[in-house]
Amino acid sequence: MSPLIMMLSLATQVASERCEGFSADHCSDPAPLCRRTSYIEACSCSEGYEAQVVRRLNYSRGAPTPWVEFGCCPSESGWVSDCGQEQEAVLTAVGVLLAASLVGILWATIIINCSVPLLPKKTANDASVETLPVTLDGPRLHESVAMSHWCVSLEDLKQFRRLVMHAVKDGRITPTERDKFDPSDLRHGPSMYTVNEQYIKPVTAAAGRVSWALMKHPDGLRCDLFITHAWAEGIFEFVDKVVSCWPRHAAGAYVCFLSNPQNLDIGHLIASPESSPFAQAMQSATQVLVVSNKTCSIYSRLWCVYEAFLAYSWEKPINTARALAPGALARRFRIACVCVASMSAFLLLPAEVLDDVYLSIFRLVSRIVAMSFSLLSLALLGSRGLRISAIHEAAVLGAAVSLGLSFASAIAHETFGMFALRDFLFCVGVATALEIDRQNSLQASKQVEELQRGFTSCHSASCSSSSDAEAIWGQIRESNREAEVEDAVSVLRSMNIFSRELHATVERTGPLGDASMWNRTVVVASIIFFWGSAPIILLGHQEEFSVSNFWLVLLTVLSALEAPTGLGLFAVLPLDRRAFAARAQIIWALFLPTIFIANSAYGFTRWFLQIFALTPLTLAISALGPRRTARIPVLGPCFVRLIFFASVTKCLQKIDKKRRPSSGPELPKPEPDSFSI
Structure with missing residues (x-):
């Protein structure tokens, strides 16, 4: 007889010696001992009986679980149930969380639809001006x-x-x-x-x-x-x-x-462009x-072109520059509340719905749906057009709901510990980050459209003074950089950012689309699920920590060092390279199937792969930046184009070319003012 059967038999004997009247009427198992598999599940006995815990079940590493095996004793004997006390507290907390999230959704919706900017009060210093x-x-x-x-x-x-x-x-x-x-x-x-x-x-x-x-x-x-x-x-x-x-x-x-x-009259100050106030301030x-x-595009004005030339x-x-769209913060908060509301509502469903078989199927389906919506949302970043924007917004909402359901279906039969907190932060964090990325994408797309409106070439840029125009073009021609000025303006109009680093990158990879945005979703997911959680999960193997277990100690120490190293690198990088470093986190998604396979293997295979290979690779590419990465033979340019979604963005722009209402109609250019240089 196996040790497990022997333990069950012994537990049954002990229980039967202490009380009588076991009832299996309300139990899922036919054996005399009943089993509770969730904190939100009651220890159910027939009328006249009270539950008595026989033993609590732990994971193989000793971590606690909500699983208990119990018997049912006659209530006439004065026995008070010691099983399922957590249910009421857990369900109350979940109910409060659901109510709070629904109030948050309502409050955010009111702000989005009804809020208007208020006139600020004048200060004493304002009046004195x-x-x-x-x-x-x-x-x-x-x-x-x-x-x-x-x-x-x-x-x-x-x-x-x-x-x-x-x-x-x-x-x-x-x-x-x-x-x-x-x-x-x-x-x-x-x-x-x-x-x-x-x-x-x-x-x-x-x-x-x-x-x-x-x-x-x-x-x-x-x-x-x-x-x-x-x-x-x-x-x-x-x-x-x-x-x-x-x-x-x-x-x-x-x-x-x-x-x-x-x-x-400052005409004499701008007669020589290189000594003008613009040039002095720029320097x-x-x-x-x-x-x-x-x-209109600012590059339809010659002085703006000249300023771009000097900057280059x-x-x-x-x-x-970009500002938050009206109601942006409320929309982000609402998405987070939607995610929390979906997980809370699921946990309050009747116990019959949370049956093991149905729950396992639902958990798998919800994870697939959540991943599909999330990937669709990421793929639509940088796209423009009314129809695609509506699809993008629906994808973020679908991701928030399915992420919440995925978490709830996974936690229903698990313990509320550190891993549950990690998964909760992951689901809410990713849902909110998807909405932030969607908003940033809309703003960036609008800016690209505004920088392109009415622009044909730098040579067509207008100037209020013909003498200023002659002086500006004379200086540019003397430096033999006419082509470079056109290239710089072209890159800036499409990428929302310009630097030597990006210019050298584009020369090797071709157009990359908007490069000013760094992806919050990928960064949040990689930090919470991979970098940030690795030390915590490895520390869960406490009983295996010993002088002889060298590899476990080494993995834990290295994982604890890699996360702050990555965050520190991300913090010190300039904007153009920071956006690239954030996009480089897609390496985790590319190797996700390999990680799952390694996770099912024996021992610490997954952690060897993550800590000794994937994390150092991600850090190295982030440190190299787009220019040096693009120089890697064959694979370099392809990888840079991949993480910038260059091909996907190009296809999406062809699908729907409708202009956004926020972009506004084509308006006539205002006449130049004598001092509006």
Whole structure:
């Protein structure tokens, strides 16, 4: 007789000696001993009997489980059940979680559909800018302060937005034939042309014809960030984008309508482009930020092309600014609540539905569905078009629901321990990350479309002054970099980012699509399920830790070092390489079947594969970056194209070429202003 049968027989004998009246009427097993296999399952006995735990079952490594074997004793004997006390507490907690998630879904939906931006209150300092300006000598001040220091701070931009909002509300800034903005719209606002004529010029004239930047900082402010734009965007939209993308350690930014003195003639300052305020500020800046608009491509204006040329020549990293879409945070929260609600609702189903056989089938199906929706959502990143956008949103919702059901079906008969917490964080984290990636993809696609609208070539870019145009093209031709300027602008329009690294990569791989975005889903999944959980799972083998078990100790130590190494590498990389490092995590998905096969093998085969091969490979590729990876013969360019989904994106763009409503109609370009260079 096997040891298991002997133990069951012994347990039955002990139980029968302690009480009588075993009943198998409500048990799943025909044996005298009954079995409870879930925390949400009661220890059920016939009327007049109470459950008595005979023994609790553990995993092979000694970890606890909700499985218990029990008998049923007559309740008349005064016996109080010691089985199933967890059920009420667990079901109560799950019920509270379901109610909270449903309230969260309702609250987020209300915010998404009903919220409007509020008019911020004016501060005392705001009022003093307009009513008690310090009178300065504008012409003299702009001669004494270096042009690279005509900058505004982040707080200056936020204050300027508040002031313009109140000026619009008070009727000091009104719509014109040229700019028919909606005064009640606090998301877009009037264009730079309108704000300049009706607000900046009057306020700075009262301050001594100084620029807004030197009115706020008479001694100047070092330029760390150069902002290039076309004056066609709304002021509120412009500030929101810049604020959301402001570099952490940047002190000042050069913004032409705030940095240049709008009441002075600066024609002599821009007669020579290489010595203009634009060039001086660009040379001082460590980063360039592009602000697109829905009216026209900023590269349809020659001064913006010239700024791109300077940034390329001086190897300045260029990023495209983006702001969170209205209701973005509420949408992310709602997806997380949907995931939690689906898992909670499933755990509250009647016990009959959670039968072992049906549960196993449902668990498999829900995992397949969750993986399918997640992969579909990832494949649709970077796509544009109304129909594909609707499919993408539905895929994220389907992934959230199926991930929740997958977790619930797996935990129904398992213990609520560290592994359950890992799986919970994985499901909710991946669902939320899918929604974040979807939103970022929409914003990036919109930016690409805006940068391409109305653009034909750099040579077709317009300029308000023919002499400026001749001077700019003369400098570019003298440097023999006309082709490089076209290439740089082309890469930026399609990739939302520009750097030497990406330019060299594209030369080997061809177009890659948007490269500014790093994939939150893949990063969250790889960290929680692979890197982050490896030390915890290995520590579960505590009884095997000994001096003689060298490999287990080594695997645990290495896995505990690899995760912070990867996170540290990810934190220090610049934006272009960080996006590549995030995409490189797809290696885990490529080798997932191999990991599953190794996991079913004997011993620590899966961990040897993960810790000695896959993690070092992922870290190495992330450290190499796209340019060096693309140099690997044969496989390098193919791998880079694969992780950027270059071919998939190209196919999706062919499927649906409908323009988004958010992109706006084709509008006539505003006439150039004498100071809007």
